[in-house]
Amino acid sequence: MSEILLQIDGKETRATEGMTVLEAAQKAGIEIPTLCHHEKLEPYGACRVCTVEVETGGRTRLVASCLYPVEPNLVVRTRSQKIDRIRRVLLEEMLAHAPDSCQLEVLAKEYGADRDRFEKEASFCIHCGLCVRYCAEIKKKNALGFVDRGARREISFIPHIAAKECWNCKECFELCPTSALQAAYVLVQAFRQDSQD
Secondary structure: OOEEEEEEOOEEEEEEOOOEHHHHHHHOOOOOOOOOOOOOOOOOOOOOOOEEEEEEOOEEEEEEOOOOEOOOOOEEEOOOHHHHHHHHHHHHHHHHHOOOOHHHHHHHHHHOOOOOOOOOOOOOOOOOOHHHHHHHHHOOOOOEEEEOOHHHOEEEEOHHHHHHHOOOOOOOHHHOOOOHHHHHHHHHHHHHHHHHO
């Protein structure tokens, strides 16, 4: 694979063809926040917290760095007033769903996000999809999935699969940026137990 030269935050960076901007930045020791990315999983671009500004051919645009491929002479800015404002609003929206997430709290502090800006709709899920994707791509079990669409979208365990697979696995729990997945599973197990009694 050929080597590509690009610039990230004014620093000349070497990347390999096929890498994403996020991967190139990580390789160069440049931090870009993300909540839905995992090195073992296919890029997903759900959280958009990794948004950066790219300039190519004199044209500037905002992209999700976990999805955008590197290209020769690409100029990338990982921080600016515009980028920070986007991240701040995204974090404020996520905090409305998961107000007690430690990961969100750390990022909220860095970007000056107001945890009380939006009315609380505590579903505790920010729809990063890490659990669903890990179970499908790595474990090949498909024990949980997305239910519904848009604002009503939720993560749900598939009872007959989860009952057999999840109790001894639980590997997806530690991936959850809100730590709510474990609570959801315990709740599902409690309901399941009650229905069997």
